[in-house]
Amino acid sequence: MIPPWTWGPATGGPQTPYGLGKLTLIAVVVATLGLVAGCGGEPRSETLVTVVFKHARLFGDDPIPRLVAAFEARHPGIRVKTEALGSGPDEQHQFFVINLEGSLGRGSGPGFDVMMMDVIWVPEFARAGWLLDLTSSLAPGELDAHFPAAAAAAIFNGRVWALPWNFNVGLLYYRKDLLARAGLEAPRTDEELVRAVRIVQARERDPKLDGYLWQGKQSESLTCNALEALWASGTTLLDHSGRVFPDGARAEAALARMRSWIDTGISPAWVSAADEELTRRPFGDGHAIFLRNWFYAMDLFDEPGSAVLGKVGIAPLPQRTPGVPAPGSTGGSLLGVSRATRHPDAAIALARFLAGEEAQRVLAGGSVLPTRMALYHDPALVAKRPHMPLFHDIARVARSRPVTPAYLMLSTSLQPEVSAVIVGVKSPARAVADARRQLEYALSGLE
Amino acid sequence: MTLRERAERRAALCFVAPALVTLAALTAGPALWVFWLSLRQRMPVFGIDYFAGFAHYAFLATDARFWSAARVTVIFTILSVALELLFGVAVALALRGQRVGRRSALALLLLPWALPSVVTARLFEWLYHPAAGLVNVVLGARLNWLGDPSLALPALVLADVWRTMPFVALFCYARLLTIPTAVYEAAAVDGAAWIATLRWITLPLLAPVLLVTLLFRTLDALRAFDLMFVLTGGGPAGMTETLTVYAYRSLFQTLRIGFGSAIGVVVFALVMLVAAAYLRVLRRQESAA
Numbered sequence: 001m002i003p004p005w006t007w008g009p010a011t012g013g014p015q016t017p018y019g020l021g022k023l024t025l026i027a028v029v030v031a032t033l034g035l036v037a038g039c040g041g042e043p044r045s046e047t048l049v050t051v052v053f054k055h056a057r058l059f060g061d062d063p064i065p066r067l068v069a070a071f072e073a074r075h076p077g078i079r080v081k082t083e084a085l086g087s088g089p090d091e092q093h094q095f096f097v098i099n100l101e102g103s104l105g106r107g108s109g110p111g112f113d114v115m116m117m118d119v120i121w122v123p124e125f126a127r128a129g130w131l132l133d134l135t136s137s138l139a140p141g142e143l144d145a146h147f148p149a150a151a152a153a154a155i156f157n158g159r160v161w162a163l164p165w166n167f168n169v170g171l172l173y174y175r176k177d178l179l180a181r182a183g184l185e186a187p188r189t190d191e192e193l194v195r196a197v198r199i200v201q202a203r204e205r206d207p208k209l210d211g212y213l214w215q216g217k218q219s220e221s222l223t224c225n226a227l228e229a230l231w232a233s234g235t236t237l238l239d240h241s242g243r244v245f246p247d248g249a250r251a252e253a254a255l256a257r258m259r260s261w262i263d264t265g266i267s268p269a270w271v272s273a274a275d276e277e278l279t280r281r282p283f284g285d286g287h288a289i290f291l292r293n294w295f296y297a298m299d300l301f302d303e304p305g306s307a308v309l310g311k312v313g314i315a316p317l318p319q320r321t322p323g324v325p326a327p328g329s330t331g332g333s334l335l336g337v338s339r340a341t342r343h344p345d346a347a348i349a350l351a352r353f354l355a356g357e358e359a360q361r362v363l364a365g366g367s368v369l370p371t372r373m374a375l376y377h378d379p380a381l382v383a384k385r386p387h388m389p390l391f392h393d394i395a396r397v398a399r400s401r402p403v404t405p406a407y408l409m410l411s412t413s414l415q416p417e418v419s420a421v422i423v424g425v426k427s428p429a430r431a432v433a434d435a436r437r438q439l440e441y442a443l444s445g446l447e
Numbered sequence: 448m449t450l451r452e453r454a455e456r457r458a459a460l461c462f463v464a465p466a467l468v469t470l471a472a473l474t475a476g477p478a479l480w481v482f483w484l485s486l487r488q489r490m491p492v493f494g495i496d497y498f499a500g501f502a503h504y505a506f507l508a509t510d511a512r513f514w515s516a517a518r519v520t521v522i523f524t525i526l527s528v529a530l531e532l533l534f535g536v537a538v539a540l541a542l543r544g545q546r547v548g549r550r551s552a553l554a555l556l557l558l559p560w561a562l563p564s565v566v567t568a569r570l571f572e573w574l575y576h577p578a579a580g581l582v583n584v585v586l587g588a589r590l591n592w593l594g595d596p597s598l599a600l601p602a603l604v605l606a607d608v609w610r611t612m613p614f615v616a617l618f619c620y621a622r623l624l625t626i627p628t629a630v631y632e633a634a635a636v637d638g639a640a641w642i643a644t645l646r647w648i649t650l651p652l653l654a655p656v657l658l659v660t661l662l663f664r665t666l667d668a669l670r671a672f673d674l675m676f677v678l679t680g681g682g683p684a685g686m687t688e689t690l691t692v693y694a695y696r697s698l699f700q701t702l703r704i705g706f707g708s709a710i711g712v713v714v715f716a717l718v719m720l721v722a723a724a725y726l727r728v729l730r731r732q733e734s735a736a
Contacts, residue, residue, distance in 0.1 A: 093700070097702060208578075216594070216683075217682060218679065218684070219680040222682075269591045269594060272682075272683050273599070406701075408702075412700055415681075416682065416684055419684045420683070420685070422683065423596045425684050438512065442701070445488070
């Protein structure tokens with residue numbers, strides 16, 4: 001199960017071992033052919049180039065083989081070999097790090113050319129020198145067709161290192177039917193959300209009906225929820241000058257707000273151990289009024305046989321203070337090219353094709369959400385997924401998690417501290433101070 | 448020492464040399480390498496690599512997260528090993544007393560031990576689910592097993608006991624089978640009660656095997672990783688984060704090679720200390736026997 005903050009739910013697939021032998025063989029054959037051709041003095045117009053695409057499995061009916069076939073048909077000189085990664089983002093990250101770092105300076109290359117990366121890895125990989133700078137290979141304004149938050153994740157130090165490929169945004173799901181029965185609209189602020197929970201719970205008299213579900217398990221999902229809380233309080237985790245918790249008082253208020261959801265019974269205490277799936281299921285079974293989750297959940301609520309079929313509405317996350325925006329954080333993946341690739345042109349062509357409108361339309365026809373804004377109003381797609389125009393408005397104002405090569409350090413140091421506030425063993429002030437101390441040691445000495 | 452003794456000694460050294468060299472290359476070498484890494488500040492992503500001396504160890508000495516992880520590791524080890532031993536011996540005794548279906552009981556017993564631990568963790572994730580989980584349904588409660596700071600560690604201990612108790616039970620059962628029945632008949636003739644037989648015959652005869660399983664289980668528990676990694680991610684509030692989880696996060700997730708190695712060295716030292724203590728007790732027992 002791939003946690004959905006990456007790019008959507010997926011069944012864990014077996015990892016294909018990287019076929020070094022086969023690739024070497026192909027390389028040898030290609031080289032020999034070239035040599036023979038050279039000796040014969042016949043100029044060969046095309047040499048067959050093999051590009052390896054390393055990717056996580058996409059959920060459901062895998063569209064990648066079709067896309068690759070379409071690409072090969074258009075580029076007769078290029079063959080694409082696809083290789084699936086391990087099932088979890090941690091394993092995938094570890095795989096990339098070991099292979100990319102290990103191949104630097106050895107001249108052998110990491111064994112793949114194009115890679116699918118989680119949004120939070122791009123600055124790290126770029127900083128480490130593992131990615132090819134794509135800036136000069138792109139048409140001017142090529143990233144403009146993507147959501148601003150999706151494009152932001154591709155840029156580090158003013159250069160483009162990857163192409164946005166698919167997208168996820170945090171948002172509020174609500175039970176249209178329950179709110180309508182109580183004569184309520186979708187809540188826009190905390191105050192309205194709390195009121196709606198109280199009124200609906202009093203009306204329905206269902207002891208199993210929880211109020212507001214979100215993800216409090218000590219994991220990357222908690223970081224996303226915490227960032228959204230920080231933004232809704234008008235502050236952030238890392239400012240432009242690299243300061244951690246630039247506004248301590250607002251940060252404390254943000255954490256206190258998360259705790260208060262549980263304290264006041266608006267959220268059940270068990271959200272402190274819940275990730276996306278553990279909250280998606282009870283809501284999907286009709287046991288909650290509100291749910292913070294990613295885009296991906298909507299397709300599952302809309303499946304035939306779903307207990308909440310046609311009863312789920314979507315809205316932006318509630319604002320803490322009216323007027324202060326409460327953007328959802330973004331997830332998803334991008335396509336990058338290894339700096340050690342031997343076929344940069346072919347690899348870039350593949351990445352651009354896959355991130356292009358045509359390929360993203362195919363992806364969007366399945367269960368993946370595209371990063372290209374125009375597709376959210378594409379009539380054929382909207383007919384299939386009617387919620388896409390609403391997603392567009394929410395995604396337009398979404399915010400990417402801090403774009404920094406030290407992101408994972410930031411996130412893993414933050415998680416236990418926020419978790420401590422949520423379960424009530426630390427005060428927000430203490431947690432902010434402790435997280436600050438950890439991060440200052442971890443980040444000391446980095447540019 | 449005579450000339451001949453010296454020659455024999457030299458020959459003996461030649462004979463054990465391959466084993467020594469192999470062991471050194473496979474264990475001592477990497478261990479020393481990790482220790483060397485722990486003295487460096489090395490972060491490949493940032494191109495940082497310099498000698499830092501004992502700076503990481505100095506930070507660890509005052510690092511609340513490290514001490515919390517150390518405490519969690521020790522508590523987890525003591526609780527889970529004690530319960531495993533208790534249930535393991537009990538199950539072994541029950542198995543010996545069983546007349547029919549012993550073979551299928553053994554097969555069933557092996558099942559938890561044979562499951563990959565990640566599968567076990569996923570299983571328990573749903574068993575512990577606060578709303579729909581079997582545990583709460585059976586108890587008729589709505590306990591927040593993995594999200595409550597006081598319940599999360601006990602929940603993990605229970606999962607670990609379920610998984611590894613069969614290991615202890617099988618070892619003990621095998622030993623029980625070799626205790627001659629004559630010993631028990633003699634005790635019965637002397638009018639020993641059940642509890643006295645257990646205290647003065649069964650347990651003393653089990654002791655050497657128990658010590659060995661204790662050693663295995665303790666070393667394993669000190670390095671506990673997969674259950675907490677999958678079930679709680681070390682949470683809530685880091686209350687189930689063991690030293691190995693902390694080391695993994697530092698090494699592989701955030702690529703602080705030097706810092707993560709320092710935690711690894713501490714775990715290594717801890718495990719070696721415990722192993723040395725056990726071996727001492729074992730040796731004393733052997734010389735007493």
